[in-house]
Structures are given as structure tokens and as C-alpha cells.
Amino acid sequence: MSKPSGEQSRSDRRAEAYLAPETLAQLSPFEMRARMIVEGVRSGLHQSPHQGMAVEFDQHRGYVPGDDLRHLDWKVFGRSDRLTIKQYQQETNLDVLLMVDASASMRFGTNPIKKGWGRTDASERTGSWTKFDHAVATSVALSWLSLQQSDRVGLFMFSDGIDQMIDRSSGQGQWRRIVSKLNSSPVDHGTNLIKTADQVLGRVSNRSIFVLLTDFLVEPEQIQSTLARFRHQRQDVLCLQILDDQEINFRFNGAESFEGLESDQKLKVDPRSIRDEYIKSLREHADLISSTCSQFGFDHLLMNSHESVGPSLGRLLARRSIWLKRNRAG
Amino acid sequence: MAALGAACISIPIIIHLLSRRQRPPIEWAAMQFIIEAWRNQRRRLRLQNLLLLLVRCLIPLLLGFALAQPILNSSTLLGTSNTINHIIIDNSLVSGYTDESGTSPLESNIGSAKEIIQASDDDDVFNIIPLVAVETPNQNPTGDRETLWNRLDRIESMQHPADVERVLRDISSETTLDSDRGHNIYLLTEFRRGTVRIDNSIQDIEFNPARTTLRHTSPTSIPIDIVRVIDAEPVRRITLRGGGIESLVSQCVVRLERDGSRPPSSTTTIRAINQSGGETERIVTWDDGQREMVVDMVLPVSPDELTISPIVISTGPFPSQNFHTTVEVEESLRVIILDRDQVDDENRSSGSDPGTWMERALLPTRDIPIDVRRIDPVSLSLTDLLDTDAIFLLRPDLVENKTWSDISLFLEEGGTVMITPPRNxxxxxxxxxxxxxxxxxWTYQSxxxxxxxxxxxxYVDTTDSILDVIAPxxxxxxxxxxxxxIVDVDPGLQGTILIEDETGRPVLVxxxxxGMGVLLVLTTAMDLDWTSLPAKPLMVPLVQECLRGGIQRGLARRTLTLGDDDWRDQTDRSNGDLTHSDGSFIAIDDPESTIDKSGFWSHRTGVGNDTRVIAVNTDPQSGDMDIQSAESIEQWLGGTGEWTILEEEEEEESGGNELIWFLLVMLAFLLVIESVLGRLFSPPDEMEPIRIGPNQNQ
Incomplete structure (x- = not known):
């Protein structure tokens, strides 16, 4: 595994544990900026807000009155006597802002920690690979990928508001700072997505891509309201919903007593007897998130914390690339 | 065991409660989904849990009942060491009747008792109570099987009347005194009328239902056709050798009774047999359904017999089919006329004095074997009375107190005394x-x-009059x-008026x-100034019948019915033995002695070497073979407590086996139901992995 910098600290070694070679291998073909390229196509139709930044040739098209004559491809005109306009893809440095949920609900996990895996405050406390660990692993991978593409990467850790943050940067030490911050953050409070969104959006003026890593175990109204805020700011959001396998499958052998991680609710019940109903509710909740994201043009990915980060994330990025190409062709 | 089964109901409840034990709670993030799912499923889950709990409670309950049934039937719980089992075994007369199968009800009763004992636990104790016990057995309850078997095998059919009420009363007293323990009472009988007479319901016996269980065998429904001899009364109990009226003295009136549901027309042969082998026979024909019959027959009495002739009148071998009676055979009757021989009495000389009239009446012809002695009342001694059969006291006014005492003693010994007023x-x-x-x-007018x-x-027609023979x-x-x-005498209730005058004054009482003898008082003197009787045809038969009837009445007292307590009165001595014709004997002076069987019992009299014979018969009622309905028995016993019928219990036990099978089938069914419901209500442990989210659908 390669490293962004030469010196290895303790946090680096822990961070490395999150970047399994297969994860990087699965993610590397895809570029985080792809979505922003689409943004550029869209902006070409109007006015790119990112002019002056790096662009690259994309395709030719016939001249129509009103086109900027500076974009005429004279060489083509010389060879074919046709006025052809050179179109360019707007290429910008992408700001990737990772929003990692550090609320208490993320502390849940049932996958036993294995040797060599990264550890966070949550996994240290529970002894399991928690949803927070999975979010951290995903964040580390994405930040690594983004920094490799010279994108600026920032970090917000939130619960009932922003708990900690690292400003955007594409510098060499940024990845290490991010990893260090992720590792050291306590995971305790409740979740307030709306407040967090307000705080985050108050700090970001330019268009960025927000990667929201959370379990979304809040009221649907809160989710809709949060995503609406991002949409209103014309931001792009990649919703990565992280759930533990036990939360998804709800497999138990007998009666259990449940206690809310973010509430005082307690219930003794035989989970087997309510499994179907539970899964139905969970499915409806996930569908609601998905439809909300779809409505706002955001991506939604439900990640099982028992599965590797790479494949699922790779599938999402692949999907985004396909979508991109389709839009280009159109 | 049923209680244990009921207690087992608590097992699923305990399991249910244990399942609610405090386990470390799972900290769960997606609580809202659990709560929402639980809220949606709460009613269904409660219903399912309740249904499962019910089924799981029913399983041990049914198992408990299934196991309890045979154990209850084997009386394990009923026969604990704190319970005494009283087994009353009918050994009354009718229980000894052997039918064609060769098995008597008594043997069946003993067999039933053994079955009850065998079905019990080793530590159960039993009190074996023969329904008829001549001597009160002093047998403590025991659980030792050998002892119990010995006691049972020693029980014999007794001819004494059964008294179920007395036995139940004794046990009731015992249960009242022994209130610490439970009591199981078994009454093993066929409830034939000979054993139980249900004319009057049982009074003042009530068993405590909390500590006493009552069971009896089912009343038999099998009729037994049998002709019993209820009574046999010789017309003359005394016959005199050479007398002129032998044809009367050998006559006997026999009462027969026939048992059975509706006896068909049939014939019965009645045999009368004396101890010398002499036998007479009469065949009678019964009409269809006829139950009672009174017939005359000739008894095999011969003037050549000994002093007393025991005769058995028989219709069959069973004790109630045989009646024992005696006829006394005398050379002559010995009569004393107590009269004063007055030399200056004109009537005496003319032969019309009372003594002469009386003597003529006693000896109307020369060949009548009656020895008549005339004695002055003041000269009478006790020795004179030893061989005397009757006294005719014509001068009671001359009798001194001592003589009155002697006459009273004579009367008590069975003599006949006739008193007439003095004519002068x-x-x-x-x-x-x-x-x-x-x-x-008696009240009288002086x-x-x-x-x-x-x-x-x-003539005043009364029943059982000594003048019956000449009554027509x-x-x-x-x-x-x-x-x-006439002397105006009113005996009140202490006498029977046989003849009265037109004014209603008693003439013969x-x-x-x-005592055993008969006192006859003629209220008019044997004098023509008093009455024309001495000169009329009535005189001879009246005096003869008073003599013979009086003597016969005394002899009739020598016929006893088993169960009479006054058998000692029939003996004229307070010691010696009373010997049965089969050789067995009892001591007269032993207060525990009891005549326990029918037949002829004899003993030496206190006078000379004479033998007195007592004919003992069974109580006619105790031989009654008629059956009685279960309803009437229930009604009769009902006042004492709640009785159950053993056979029905056995049927219930066999039915209980069916019940056990039913319970087991139900148990199996419930197990299946429980399994199905458990599987239905509880999702399988192997659960398909769930895929959620848009990325999983593409």
C-alpha cells in the first residue's frame, strides 16, 4: 500500500489499516470528479461558474450563430471547410467534504474486530467493528482517493451539530490529519442532521460534493429537510447510509432486551416475532431516503458494515460514471 | 397426582417468567423500528403468547390427569396410612345360597374384598367386618395380607338376621371417635331382602363426607326361585298314646313363601321328617305369580315316638327351606284338681260339685290318657307339681300365699293353670x-x-286363640x-277374653x-247355680281344649327364631350345655353363648333325665331372596352419605382407561399444536439475509 507521505506515525499505522489494497483497487478506476464534470456540462449550457480553471477538449460540434468564435477549430475548417466549434470539459479542483456521523447510534456494531483492522474510539469501547468504524474506513478511502486526484478534502464530524472539523485542503498532510481526527473522535451524542446541515452549509460557499456518512436513523422529516437544504444550496450530496448487518437482518435466537443508544427507550421482546415488521419498517425507511435522494438528484448507498467498503462504494462510483456518460451522450 | 399435574401447569409459567429474566440489554440504534414493529405486532404477539401459554399449560395438566387416573384407581391416594378401609362382608343367610354356578354370594364378596386389598398399597390397613357376627370379633385393623386372608377365609355364612344399620352405626361411631384418619367403607352385598330390609330408611347415621368415602356393590338383579317354609304350626303339639283324637294331633299348618321375580306355575314337594326316619310328603301346586301358600299336611308323629318328636318340614336343602318343630308324645296328661272335698256337700254326693264336673269333663271316657288327681288347695306341695301338666284350681279362696307362689312357679315353668271361682x-x-x-x-268386682x-x-273370635281347634x-x-x-273381672291388656256373656262380662280369659305357661280364668263356677255349662255339650270340648291348648301354647314356646335374645328362658336351668343335633354345643351359663344355627337344640331338664328340645328356625325374613332395585337401595342408604357403586367405579376405571387414551391422544394433539404454533409464531432461527436499499436492487 502506498502512503501519501513518508513518515509513519501511530495514527498513520492505524489509518493504513483502513486502506486495504483491495479497497483502493476497487475505488481507483473511478474519479470523484466525474460528477463535477457533469456539473460542467450543465454549466456549459449556461455559464460555467468555474471559467478560468483548467479545461480539457471533449468533442466537436457544428457552429451555430452566437458561438464564441474563439472556440472555432480552424484546423478542422481548413481540412473540411466546415465551421466546427471545439467543446471543452470544464475541469475543476473538486472540494470533497466528508460529513461523518459521530452520534451514539454509530457506535453500534456486531462484527468482531479482527487483527489488523483499524480501530476507533467506538470500536475500542465496544470491541466490535461499528458503523462508525465503517464510516471512518469509507471516509479514509474516499479522502485518499480524492487527495490522489488533487481535490481538496475537508471533514465534518457531527452528532447534534458539528463536533469537529478539518478545513478543506489538498495538501500532503491533509489525509493524515483527517485520519487522526477520525480516530480520536468520541462517539456519544444524539443526531441532529438539520442543525448540522445548517452549520456545514454556513461554512461552505462554493459548490462541493458532500459525502454524508451516517446511519440516517432519524425521523424521515429530518432527512428530507436536511437534504432539501443541500439541494437549495445547489450542492451535491452522496448519501452513504451505513447500517450494521444485525440492524439489517435482525437475526436473534431468543428474547432480548433492547435499549436505545440515543434515547431512553427500552423494550423486551422476542426479535424473531417482530422481525418481519421490523424489516418492513427499515425497508420503508431506506426507500424513503432513496426516493428523497433521487428527488434531489443525490446518490444514496446503503452500506452493510459487515461487508467490505470497496465493492459497495465501487458500485456507487461506477453507477455515477455510467450516469455521467449517458448525460454526455445526450 | 392430579394435583401434581395441576402443579406442573406452573412449569410453562415459570419458564415464561424465567424467559423474562434480566439479561444485559442490547444497546440498539434503530430503536424506532423495533418499537414500531412491536407496536404493530403487540396485540398479535400477546394473543400468540397467550395461546401458546394455554397450550403449554394444558400439556402438563393432561399429562397429570392421564397419570393420575390409574393411580387414583389403584387407590394409592385413598388408602394411605392415614386411612382405614372398613370392608363389610355380607355373610347373612342368603349370602350362603349356592346357585348353579357353584359360587355363593359370600364367596364373591370375599373375592371382591381380596381384590380391594390387592389393589391397595402395602401400608393400607383394613378392618374386615362380617355383616353377621354372632360373637363380636375383636380384630384390630391390619395391613398384614396373611392375617387379612385368614380373616376373610374364616368368614362363614351365618343364619342370624343381618343388621346392616347396626354395623354402619358401629362404624359411624368409630369414624367419629377416630377423627384423625380418613375412612373408606366398602359394603359388599347383593342387597337381597333377606340381608337388607329397606322398609324404613336408616336414621341418625351420617358419615362425614370430608373423611369418609362410601362404596357398595351393585344390588343383584338375578332372581332366585326358592320356596321357603315360613312357619309350621302343628295343630296339636302334644299327642297322647291311646288317645282318641290322634287324627288331629298329626295335622300341621304350613306356611310357604316363594321368591323370584315372577315365579311361574310349578309344584313343590313338602316333606316332613322325624328323627326316626319317618316321613310324610305333600305336593303342592303354585299358580303363576303366586308367592304365598298355606297348606295342611300330616306330620309323621307316631304314638310310639319318644317323649319329644323333632320334625323337620322341608322344601329344599337351604336353611330357610327347613322348618323345625316339635311334637310332644305323652303316655298321659297329668292334671291336678285343687278342690276341697267336703263330706257334707250335697252336690258332692250327687256328683254335681265343681270337682266332679271338671273331672268328668277331663275324662269323658275311660280310654283318655289323662291322670286326674284331686288335692286340697292347702295340701298342695311343690313335689305334686313336678310331673303335672295342668292345674284346675276350683277353690282359689282356700289357696295360701305359699301355694300361690308354687302355682306361679308352675305357671312360669310352662304349666297350664285354670281357675274358677268358688261356688259357695x-x-x-x-x-x-x-x-x-x-x-x-286385673280389676274386679268382689x-x-x-x-x-x-x-x-x-265366643270372642280372636287370633291365636287356644280354642282355635273348636272355634268353628x-x-x-x-x-x-x-x-x-259371674265374677266381674276386667283383665285390661293383661289377658285375652275368649268367651264373654251377653252383658260383655268376660267368662273365659x-x-x-x-312365663311360659297359660293362665285361664273362668269367671263362673262349675256349678249349675252359676251356669248351665257343666251340663251342656260345650263343657267337655271347652275343658279339653283349655287343657290341651294351654299345654300346646307352653310347648310352642319351645320353638325359637334365630336372633331371639331370650333363648335362655326356654331352658329350665342355668347351667349345662345346649347341644345341637349335629353334636356342637354351647354352655348355657356362658353369657357370650348364642344359638347360631337352626335345628334342634336339646338339654337335660332339671327334673330326672328328661330332655327338653328347642326347635330353632331361621328368621323367615332373613331367608328372603327377593332382589331390590338400586334406586331403593340408594334411597335407603342416602341419609348416611354419598355412596358410590363399586362396579360402576370399575366401569369408570375401564372407562378411565378410555379416558386415559383420550387424554393421551389429546396430549399428542396438543403437542403437535404446540409444535405447530411454536413454529408458526416463532420465526425460524435460520433467517434469509435481507437486502435493503436502492443499491441492492440494481
Whole structure:
């Protein structure tokens, strides 16, 4: 595994544990900026807000009155006597802002920690690979990928508001700072997505891509309201919903007593007897998130914390690339 | 065991409660989904849990019942060491009747008792109670099987009347005294009328239902056709050798009774057998459904017999089919006429004095074997009375107190005493002496009552009169007789008026309630100034019948029914043995001695070497084979407590086996139901992995 910098600290070694070679291998073909390229196509139709930044040739098209004559491809005109306009893809440095949920609900996990895996405050406390660990692993991978593409990467850790943050940067030490911050953050409070969104959006003026890593175990109204805020700011959001396998499958052998991680609710019940109903509710909740994201043009990915980060994330990025190409062709 | 089964119901409840044990709670993030799912499923889950709990409670309950049934049936719980089992075994007369199968009800009862004992636990104790016990057995309850078997095998059919009520009363007293323990009472009988007479319901016996269980065998429904001899009364109990009326003395009136549901028409042969082998026979025909019959037959009595001739009148071998009686055979009757021989008495010389009239009446012909002695009342000694059969006291006014005592003793020993008023007295204070001597309370008028014109006499038809033999002729015989003088006596309840005059004054009174003999009082003197009786045809038969009837009545007292307590009164001595014709004997002076079987019992009298024979018969009621309905038995026993029928219990036990099978099938069914419901209500442990989210659908 390669490293962004030469010196290895303790946090680096822990961070490395999150970047399994297969994860990087699965993610590397895809570029985080792809979505922003689409943004550029869209902006070409109007006015790119990112002019002056790096662009690259994309395709030719016939001249129509009103086109900027500076974009005429004279060489083509010389060879074919046709006025052809050179179109360019707007290429910008992408700001990737990772929003990692550090609320208490993320502390849940049932996958036993294995040797060599990264550890966070949550996994240290529970002894399991928690949803927070999975979010951290995903964040580390994405930040690594983004920094490799010279994108600026920032970090917000939130619960009932922003708990900690690292400003955007594409510098060499940024990845290490991010990893260090992720590792050291306590995971305790409740979740307030709306407040967090307000705080985050108050700090970001330019268009960025927000990667929201959370379990979304809040009221649907809160989710809709949060995503609406991002949409209103014309931001792009990649919703990565992280759930533990036990939360998804709800497999138990007998009666259990449940206690809310973010509430005082307690219930003794035989989970087997309510499994179907539970899964139905969970499915409806996930569908609601998905439809909300779809409505706002955001991506939604439900990640099982028992599965590797790479494949699922790779599938999402692949999907985004396909979508991109389709839009280009159109 | 049923309680244990019921207690087992608590097992699923305990499991249910244990399942609610405090386990470390799972910290769960997606609580809202759990709560939402639980809220949606709460009612269904409660219903399912309740249904499962119900099924799981029913399983041990049914198992408990299934296991409890055979254990209850084997009386394990009922026969604990704190319970005494009283087994009353009917060994009454009818229980000894052996039918064609060769098994008597008594043997069946003993078999049932053994089955009850065998079905019990080793530590159960039993009290074996024969329904008829001549001697009160002193047997403590025991659980030792060998002892119990010995006690059961020693039980024999007894001829004494059964008294179920007394036995139940004894046990009731015992259960009342022994209130610490439970009591199981088994009454093993066929409930034939010979054993149980349900005419009157049982009074004042009530078992405590909390500590006493009552069971009896089912009343039999099998009729037994049997002809019993209820009574046999010889017309004459005494026969005199050479007498002229032998044809009467061998006659006997026999009462028969036939048992059975509706006996068909049939014939019965009645045999009368004396101890010398002499036998007479009579065949009678029963109509369809006829149950009772009274027939005459000739008894095999011969003048050549010994003093007493025991005769058995029989219709079959069973004790109730045999009646024992005796006829006394005498060379002659010995009669004393107590009269004063007055030399200056004109009547005496003319042969019309009372003594002469009486002597003529006793000896109307020369060949009548009656020895008549005339003794002056003041000369009578006890020795004179030893061989005397009857005294005719014609001068009671002359009898001294000592003589009155002797006459009273004679009367108590079975003698016949006839008293007439003295003809030459108008005041009759002797009645007071008689009352005192014989312990009577007759009222009387001292002065002679005079009917100047003379009044007629009327025969008063009473049952069981000593004049029965001549009763048909008495109206015509009394017609010509007139009474002029009479002593007005009113015996009240202490005597029977056999003849009275037209004015209703008693003429002839008999009293036989005290002692064994018969007292006869003729209230008119044997004198023509008093009555024309001595000169009328009535005189001879009246005196003869008074003599013979009186003697016969005394002899009849020598016939006993088993169960009579006064058998010692029939003996004239207080010691010695009473010997049965089969050789067994009992000591008279032993207060525990009891005549326990029918037949002829004899003992030496206190006078000379004479033998007195007592004919003992079974109580006619105790031989009654008629069956009785279960309803009537239930009603009869009902006042004592709640009785259950053993056979029905056995049927219930066999039915119980069916019940066990039913319970087991139900148990299996419930297990299946529980399994199905458990599987239905509880999702399988192997659960398909769930895929959620848009990325999983593409």
C-alpha cells in the first residue's frame, strides 16, 4: 500500500489499516470528479461558474450563430471547410467534504474486530467493528482517493451539530490529519442532521460534493429537510447510509432486551416475532431516503458494515460514471 | 397426582417468567423500528403468547390427569396410612345360597374384598367386618395380607338376621371417635331382602363426607326361585298314646313363601321328617305369580315316638327351606284338681260339685290318657307339681300365699293353670291374691254378679286363640249355655277374653304373657247355680281344649327364631350345655353363648333325665331372596352419605382407561399444536439475509 507521505506515525499505522489494497483497487478506476464534470456540462449550457480553471477538449460540434468564435477549430475548417466549434470539459479542483456521523447510534456494531483492522474510539469501547468504524474506513478511502486526484478534502464530524472539523485542503498532510481526527473522535451524542446541515452549509460557499456518512436513523422529516437544504444550496450530496448487518437482518435466537443508544427507550421482546415488521419498517425507511435522494438528484448507498467498503462504494462510483456518460451522450 | 399435574401447569409459567429474566440489554440504534414493529405486532404477539401459554399449560395438566387416573384407581391416594378401609362382608343367610354356578354370594364378596386389598398399597390397613357376627370379633385393623386372608377365609355364612344399620352405626361411631384418619367403607352385598330390609330408611347415621368415602356393590338383579317354609304350626303339639283324637294331633299348618321375580306355575314337594326316619310328603301346586301358600299336611308323629318328636318340614336343602318343630308324645296328661272335698256337700254326693264336673269333663271316657288327681288347695306341695301338666284350681279362696307362689312357679315353668271361682262364695277377694301372685293388675268386682234370668255366652273370635281347634263349633256349642252368676273381672291388656256373656262380662280369659305357661280364668263356677255349662255339650270340648291348648301354647314356646335374645328362658336351668343335633354345643351359663344355627337344640331338664328340645328356625325374613332395585337401595342408604357403586367405579376405571387414551391422544394433539404454533409464531432461527436499499436492487 502506498502512503501519501513518508513518515509513519501511530495514527498513520492505524489509518493504513483502513486502506486495504483491495479497497483502493476497487475505488481507483473511478474519479470523484466525474460528477463535477457533469456539473460542467450543465454549466456549459449556461455559464460555467468555474471559467478560468483548467479545461480539457471533449468533442466537436457544428457552429451555430452566437458561438464564441474563439472556440472555432480552424484546423478542422481548413481540412473540411466546415465551421466546427471545439467543446471543452470544464475541469475543476473538486472540494470533497466528508460529513461523518459521530452520534451514539454509530457506535453500534456486531462484527468482531479482527487483527489488523483499524480501530476507533467506538470500536475500542465496544470491541466490535461499528458503523462508525465503517464510516471512518469509507471516509479514509474516499479522502485518499480524492487527495490522489488533487481535490481538496475537508471533514465534518457531527452528532447534534458539528463536533469537529478539518478545513478543506489538498495538501500532503491533509489525509493524515483527517485520519487522526477520525480516530480520536468520541462517539456519544444524539443526531441532529438539520442543525448540522445548517452549520456545514454556513461554512461552505462554493459548490462541493458532500459525502454524508451516517446511519440516517432519524425521523424521515429530518432527512428530507436536511437534504432539501443541500439541494437549495445547489450542492451535491452522496448519501452513504451505513447500517450494521444485525440492524439489517435482525437475526436473534431468543428474547432480548433492547435499549436505545440515543434515547431512553427500552423494550423486551422476542426479535424473531417482530422481525418481519421490523424489516418492513427499515425497508420503508431506506426507500424513503432513496426516493428523497433521487428527488434531489443525490446518490444514496446503503452500506452493510459487515461487508467490505470497496465493492459497495465501487458500485456507487461506477453507477455515477455510467450516469455521467449517458448525460454526455445526450 | 392430579394435583401434581395441576402443579406442573406452573412449569410453562415459570419458564415464561424465567424467559423474562434480566439479561444485559442490547444497546440498539434503530430503536424506532423495533418499537414500531412491536407496536404493530403487540396485540398479535400477546394473543400468540397467550395461546401458546394455554397450550403449554394444558400439556402438563393432561399429562397429570392421564397419570393420575390409574393411580387414583389403584387407590394409592385413598388408602394411605392415614386411612382405614372398613370392608363389610355380607355373610347373612342368603349370602350362603349356592346357585348353579357353584359360587355363593359370600364367596364373591370375599373375592371382591381380596381384590380391594390387592389393589391397595402395602401400608393400607383394613378392618374386615362380617355383616353377621354372632360373637363380636375383636380384630384390630391390619395391613398384614396373611392375617387379612385368614380373616376373610374364616368368614362363614351365618343364619342370624343381618343388621346392616347396626354395623354402619358401629362404624359411624368409630369414624367419629377416630377423627384423625380418613375412612373408606366398602359394603359388599347383593342387597337381597333377606340381608337388607329397606322398609324404613336408616336414621341418625351420617358419615362425614370430608373423611369418609362410601362404596357398595351393585344390588343383584338375578332372581332366585326358592320356596321357603315360613312357619309350621302343628295343630296339636302334644299327642297322647291311646288317645282318641290322634287324627288331629298329626295335622300341621304350613306356611310357604316363594321368591323370584315372577315365579311361574310349578309344584313343590313338602316333606316332613322325624328323627326316626319317618316321613310324610305333600305336593303342592303354585299358580303363576303366586308367592304365598298355606297348606295342611300330616306330620309323621307316631304314638310310639319318644317323649319329644323333632320334625323337620322341608322344601329344599337351604336353611330357610327347613322348618323345625316339635311334637310332644305323652303316655298321659297329668292334671291336678285343687278342690276341697267336703263330706257334707250335697252336690258332692250327687256328683254335681265343681270337682266332679271338671273331672268328668277331663275324662269323658275311660280310654283318655289323662291322670286326674284331686288335692286340697292347702295340701298342695311343690313335689305334686313336678310331673303335672295342668292345674284346675276350683277353690282359689282356700289357696295360701305359699301355694300361690308354687302355682306361679308352675305357671312360669310352662304349666297350664285354670281357675274358677268358688261356688259357695259371694265375695271374691281371692282375685286380689291371684293378681299379687301372678303379678297381674286385673280389676274386679268382689261381689258375685247375678243374672237371675241367665244370660248367654258368646265366643270372642280372636287370633291365636287356644280354642282355635273348636272355634268353628263354638257358636253352636255356646248357644244353649246360660250364665246366672259371674265374677266381674276386667283383665285390661293383661289377658285375652275368649268367651264373654251377653252383658260383655268376660267368662273365659287367657293370659300367657308372663312365663311360659297359660293362665285361664273362668269367671263362673262349675256349678249349675252359676251356669248351665257343666251340663251342656260345650263343657267337655271347652275343658279339653283349655287343657290341651294351654299345654300346646307352653310347648310352642319351645320353638325359637334365630336372633331371639331370650333363648335362655326356654331352658329350665342355668347351667349345662345346649347341644345341637349335629353334636356342637354351647354352655348355657356362658353369657357370650348364642344359638347360631337352626335345628334342634336339646338339654337335660332339671327334673330326672328328661330332655327338653328347642326347635330353632331361621328368621323367615332373613331367608328372603327377593332382589331390590338400586334406586331403593340408594334411597335407603342416602341419609348416611354419598355412596358410590363399586362396579360402576370399575366401569369408570375401564372407562378411565378410555379416558386415559383420550387424554393421551389429546396430549399428542396438543403437542403437535404446540409444535405447530411454536413454529408458526416463532420465526425460524435460520433467517434469509435481507437486502435493503436502492443499491441492492440494481
Amino acid at each position: 262364695r259371694e265375695v271374691h277377694d281371692w282375685i286380689g291374691s291371684m293378681n299379687e301372685a301372678f303379678d297381674l293388675q 261381689d258375685t254378679v247375678l243374672h237371675e234370668e241367665g244370660v248367654k255366652m258368646n 263349633e263354638l257358636p253352636s256349642l255356646t248357644e244353649p249355655v246360660r250364665v246366672t252368676k 287367657s293370659e300367657s304373657s308372663r
